[in-house]
Amino acid sequence: MNSGVSSPDEPSPSQEKKYDAIYAVVARVPFGCVATYGQIATYVPRCTPRQVGYALARLDTASDVPWHRIINREGRVSLPGSAGTTQRERLRAEGIAFNRRGQIDFARHGWTDDAS
DNA sequence: CCTATGACTGGTC
DNA sequence: TGACCAGCCATAG
Numbered sequence: 386m387n388s389g390v391s392s393p394d395e396p397s398p399s400q401e402k403k404y405d406a407i408y409a410v411v412a413r414v415p416f417g418c419v420a421t422y423g424q425i426a427t428y429v430p431r432c433t434p435r436q437v438g439y440a441l442a443r444l445d446t447a448s449d450v451p452w453h454r455i456i457n458r459e460g461r462v463s464l465p466g467s468a469g470t471t472q473r474e475r476l477r478a479e480g481i482a483f484n485r486r487g488q489i490d491f492a493r494h495g496w497t498d499d500a501s
Numbered sequence: 502c503c504t505a506t507g508a509c510t511g512g513t514c
Numbered sequence: 515t516g517a518c519c520a521g522c523c524a525t526a527g
Contacts, residue, residue, distance in 0.1 A: 421509085422508075422520080423510055432523085433510085434510055435507070435508095435522055435523055436509090437509075439507070439508080439524060440507095441508060443525095455508080456508090457509065459515095461506045462508085464508055465508080499514075
């Protein structure tokens, strides 16, 4: 029966599923490569870069998703504080190098979905 | 219900 | 390259 819960459209699972699409694309990024929020949003219909950033922000640093491979269009980490430092460390551990300005060269590590 | 903010992007100057 | 503006969706108060 009712159990006291109406659950008209159970929003909880629905939202998680939507984020799952974003995580799936992020997980598609190979080792030693990086992608931008817009790039991820491009692979997820009805999803905007804002949404991607929000989905990743809701993630945990110990998540199974390689969120550290996601950077902004400037080729730089957008995470504030220690979180950004941690991301740089991870990228560095994957063989990703930074420019003189601390930016990543997309021509060198820019991920392309040519394997789709 | 409305307003404000955010791990953003694209176009224009 | 950097600054400004508008669009986008979700979460928080």
